[in-house]
Amino acid sequence: MSPTTTSATPPVLETRDLHCTFQVRQGMFKPKKPLHAVNGISLKVHKGEVLGLVGESGCGKSTFARILLGLQKATAGDVRIDGHATTDFTRKQISRRIQPIFQDPYSSLNPRKTIGTIITLPLSVHGVGDPSSWRGTVEKMMDLCGLPKRVYDSFPNQLSGGQRQRVAIARALVMRPEVVICDEPTSALDVSVQSQILNLLQDLRAELGLTYVLISHNLAVVEHMATSVAVMYLGRIVEQTDTDTLFRAPKHPYTEALLASVLTPEPGKGVPDAQLGATFPNPINPPPGCTFHTRCPKVMDVCRQIAPREITIDGSTVECHLHDRQLNAA
């Protein structure tokens, strides 16, 4: 984050105190209770950045992504694109600027439509340009995404998993969006295919000036792709900083545990015990104080009672009492 970009242009994507609460029942006859899937997220993504979003399953990553895409309504707070609140936009207007790539390329592609039709659809829905130009636009995008021309008339089930993910990428990019939300884009793929897709995403970013939000449970992938990383726990961002700082000097004990769990291909290092305990808190009854305190190896008395505030240190933010100077001085 250089000062020029922050002051001159608004972030391409911003959320302000975003909340999403679901009313859920735990048993057939029990009353509904609120589940705060996204519980106050404020962050900024600047043009050309890749924001990595990491955290265990159920922490709210996909819900957050769906709100950004306009597929899920926030219960409070707002999303801004180039400084404009998306509440002023229709779904269709949002989708011109923000497009998704999901984990499972198969279920997100209509099995009865040809690849050409699938990639053309966004152009026809949005009435972009002259219909006679569509085929050329689509073929150009297919080429950029490494899809041979002959698959234009193929059906999804005739393609490999990697090719299907290329189709999903071509479909997302054919509208020339500014931001692409990638939710576990390579989790269902073999490593030899994953590397091809990651390389493609890197190339397309440079080529088309894209901004990515990259959700992945694979921290090595995030380290390779992201320029900054947000770590999520039970609906909140507990640490956010540039990628190098995060991997070199993680601040939050949860980030430390996540990094310790990365199994790099180095024999002799064994499997570390991240010491997080076996129980994940129930998101309907989150622990009081710091919601991480039930699993934190560094828990202090104050953690059980008071929720940590957001602390800014050298451009990084972290929500943890260990880093709260005021608290530690008192």
Next chain:
Amino acid sequence: MAALLEVENLRVDIPLGAGDLHAVRGISFHVDRGETLCIVGESGCGKSLTSLSLMGLLPPKAVRQADKLFFDGIDLTQASQGKMSDIRGNRMAMIFQEPMTSLNPAYTIGNQLEEALLRHQKVSGKEARERAIHLLEKVGITGAASRLGQYPHQLSGGLRQRVMIAMALMCGPELILADEPTTALDVTIQAQILHLMIELQKEFGMGMILITHDLGIVARVADRVAVMYAGQIVESGTVNEVFDNPMHPYTQGLLRCIPVPGKTRRGEPLGSIPGIVPSLIGKIEGCAFANRCRYTFQDCLTTDVPLAETSPGRGYRCLLSDQQCLENAKEVA
């Protein structure tokens, strides 16, 4: 001393309309007591069918053949159904990716754990219950006694995986076959479960075959490694041999593909393996990897490639000279 498990020229064929699918095409390996063999490879290379064939749990139409299949001196190719069910779940136990493959949603955890022991060994219900509690504690489940009355769906995925491990251990097996046991779990839970599995394996001196597609897991868990491609073992060796000097172009390719924090550089392209796996139906001419290999030369397309052992247990299936492979390996490491 003879190996706990000895496998020679194991084949699994599945007859299909289009011809026979040769899913496992003549693999040989062994597992000693107290050691972990990792079988690694991408989806479809035959890992699961290999482990299912050892347990005698292949799908009905699949055909298993082997020159040798010995478990603790017992010839499994000759074992009757009854003999196999004595061994399975008792002396050889399996852990799957999806715990609900082993756990029955209709029964309590206590019921299933106790039954796993009572089916095979003459113990009292009280002893079975005590062992269940002991093992639930061993796998890191708190309040073990109170969990016995719970049903599988009342537990999180990570806890269910722990219960399945406890169940696999009920009879004190000598061999554990774990097929992608942590693939569906979060990295934090994955590390905990693998940590636990290694501890238990060492404590009980069990042999373990751990199947995975994840080279990170292999490096951290394996004593020895077998890399599979298109139904064959293309490289084998100790974990250090394979990671320090990956000799086969496929192993090298896999290692080039994965991002490694602190090693691969952001913005620089990762390596990749172009093309796709050959069809497993019918015979594969020449080297199975030839259509994707960066070093392919004429002979690769026509010559069957044997697994050349350079020392006992260390070998690879490639026509390049040892010298050449070693030089290529240096580029990767």
